[in-house]
Amino acid sequence: MSRLKEYTEKIKPLFEPEGKLHAFHSVYDGLETFLFVPNTTSKSGTHIHDAIDSKRIMSMVVIALLPALLFGMYNIGYQNAVAAGQLADASTAGMFLYGLLAVLPKLIVSYAVGLGIEFAWAQWKGEEIQEGYLVSGIIIPMILPVGCPIWIIVLAVAFAVIIGKEIFGGTGMNIFNVALLARAFLFFSYPTKMSGDTVWISTEKILGMGYELPDSFTKATPLGELAQGSIPSSTLTDSFIGLIPGSIGETSVIAIAIGAVILLWTGIASWKTMFSVFAGGTIMAIVFSATGQTPVDWYEHLLLGGFCFGAVFMATDPVTSARTEKGKYIYGTIIGALAIIIRVMNPGFPEGMMLAILFGNMIAPAIDYFVVQANISKRLARVKKQSETR
Amino acid sequence: MAFFSNRIKEVFLSPLNILNPVLVQVLGICSALAVTSQLKPAIVMGIAVTIITAFSNLIISVLRTTIPTRIRIVVQLVVVAALVTIVSQVLKAFAYDVSVQLSVYVGLIITNCILMGRLEAFAMQNTPLQSFVDGAANGLGYGMILVIVGGIRELLGRGTLLGYQIIPDVAYEHGYLNNGTMTMPAMALIVIGIIIWVHRAYFYKNDK
Numbered sequence A: 001m002s003r004l005k006e007y008t009e010k011i012k013p014l015f016e017p018e019g020k021l022h023a024f025h026s027v028y029d030g031l032e033t034f035l036f037v038p039n040t041t042s043k044s045g046t047h048i049h050d051a052i053d054s055k056r057i058m059s060m061v062v063i064a065l066l067p068a069l070l071f072g073m074y075n076i077g078y079q080n081a082v083a084a085g086q087l088a089d090a091s092t093a094g095m096f097l098y099g100l101l102a103v104l105p106k107l108i109v110s111y112a113v114g115l116g117i118e119f120a121w122a123q124w125k126g127e128e129i130q131e132g133y134l135v136s137g138i139i140i141p142m143i144l145p146v147g148c149p150i151w152i153i154v155l156a157v158a159f160a161v162i163i164g165k166e167i168f169g170g171t172g173m174n175i176f177n178v179a180l181l182a183r184a185f186l187f188f189s190y191p192t193k194m195s196g197d198t199v200w201i202s203t204e205k206i207l208g209m210g211y212e213l214p215d216s217f218t219k220a221t222p223l224g225e226l227a228q229g230s231i232p233s234s235t236l237t238d239s240f241i242g243l244i245p246g247s248i249g250e251t252s253v254i255a256i257a258i259g260a261v262i263l264l265w266t267g268i269a270s271w272k273t274m275f276s277v278f279a280g281g282t283i284m285a286i287v288f289s290a291t292g293q294t295p296v297d298w299y300e301h302l303l304l305g306g307f308c309f310g311a312v313f314m315a316t317d318p319v320t321s322a323r324t325e326k327g328k329y330i331y332g333t334i335i336g337a338l339a340i341i342i343r344v345m346n347p348g349f350p351e352g353m354m355l356a357i358l359f360g361n362m363i364a365p366a367i368d369y370f371v372v373q374a375n376i377s378k379r380l381a382r383v384k385k386q387s388e389t390r
Numbered sequence B: 001m002a003f004f005s006n007r008i009k010e011v012f013l014s015p016l017n018i019l020n021p022v023l024v025q026v027l028g029i030c031s032a033l034a035v036t037s038q039l040k041p042a043i044v045m046g047i048a049v050t051i052i053t054a055f056s057n058l059i060i061s062v063l064r065t066t067i068p069t070r071i072r073i074v075v076q077l078v079v080v081a082a083l084v085t086i087v088s089q090v091l092k093a094f095a096y097d098v099s100v101q102l103s104v105y106v107g108l109i110i111t112n113c114i115l116m117g118r119l120e121a122f123a124m125q126n127t128p129l130q131s132f133v134d135g136a137a138n139g140l141g142y143g144m145i146l147v148i149v150g151g152i153r154e155l156l157g158r159g160t161l162l163g164y165q166i167i168p169d170v171a172y173e174h175g176y177l178n179n180g181t182m183t184m185p186a187m188a189l190i191v192i193g194i195i196i197w198v199h200r201a202y203f204y205k206n207d208k
Helices: A002-015 A022-035 A054-084 A092-125 A133-142 A150-168 A178-189 A222-227 A236-241 A253-265 A271-290 A298-303 A307-314 A325-345 A353-389 B006-016 B029-034 B039-063 B069-094 B096-102 B104-111 B113-123 B128-158 B169-173 B185-203
Strands: none
Touching (some): A022 A092, A054 A092, A054 A133, A054 A307, A092 A133, A133 A150, A133 A307, A150 A178, A222 A325, A236 A253, A236 A298, A253 A307, A271 A298, A271 A325, A307 A325, A307 A353, A325 A353, B029 B185, B039 B104, B039 B128, B069 B096, B069 B104, B069 B113, B096 B104, B104 B113, B113 B128, B128 B185
């Protein structure tokens, strides 16, 4: 570590205003602050400084996402082997490696395009490079089906970063969750590559690994089967462990739970938001189960699809969620309930988590406003009462 | 000659660029979102609005001294409604398929903010010739944006322009797909927003 520190110190003069590479100073700043906590402190006013800054928070979220990502890679190989009927011959390591090769290009493209735009933008505007894309960059491939072509991911990432984030003022200013915006763009632009029953299983050999499946091969996600009116064919254990078809990182409840524990233990994600998403979803799913509108038990709705992933990693995004403490309960409950409502009542959308969270993002400022106003009027009433009795 | 005076030139050019009704005044957005999913209806709509703004401006400008101020909006509406009806009937007679595509939006030209705006802000104070040029220029400025947006949306959303396939079949064979959001009004708003962004960045550099 100290050698890395020495090296960054050594090349620093190159990026100072007189240095040769001054044009790239924002790239250098970005890298330096990513590696080390900045050595500068604010000069004026009183500031309360937490030991953890936003770059460190982002790194923690990425670590929390890793179990789900790694399991997602394994699941891609597993699904491919199951579909080919070769599960008995396939080794665990082989299946994981196959999944790794399937996911890696998406991950690289997502980071290259997203960070490229962020760096170029920062350079153009003469600003510091912001770190927000670190998390979005890993989430975007995780919420896409494995059959999603690379070139449309490039478009979606560019759209989400420019239209979703930079024009609002960059990291911390965006109204909508950037990763979900990328997914929504793809979902509405290229529905054949984002939903249906042909995109959830990788059908090709990659570098000689895995199994070639016929072009006509189809397999729907459990929620897709549910939307078509049949009972999901996966067992409860499979959907809990995550051995079901679905977007790359969303299938495993266990891996997501590990991420949730990391986020809650470090205090990065709000337990209030997370809890109320599950509460809202549970209530709605029980209502629908009891009235017979959905053929599966209520807990299956929470285990299937992107519900857990959305609740743990996306609804809790500190930028786009409600910021008042009471508001977090309302915000989470609305998202959870709405996700199940969309799933059950709209046959066009097998999964409602994406739209529910985007809707929640949209009304989060309004929720905050009303919570703050309610507090103001409550205190005002108290002051009036006191002055009357005096 | 009066026709080529600087005033006329200014009246004609400014709505096309620095006073563009869509880009700068942000008027007429609703119809710009609704009719631009393909190029052909966008062109027809642009022409229809150009004709109607030009002639309603002309007529109101001729009548401007005789119209009592208190009922001017009613008079303006009568003139516009008459013109819209004529254009709508002509479209139905000679271009029925486009008329069906445009559906209610031809009739809704009556409520187009650009029209009433030009009548109130320009035709009521200026000479007939100037008003006619102003109306035509505003219609063209509006139509221009419609054509740009319609072209982008049809090309990316359907791979065609005016119904002719532009994106080659080879591209589709290699996995190219039409962009579904481009056919939705939501993307039209984003496209217009991007055009406004580019326009401002270019013409209002010092305007912070």
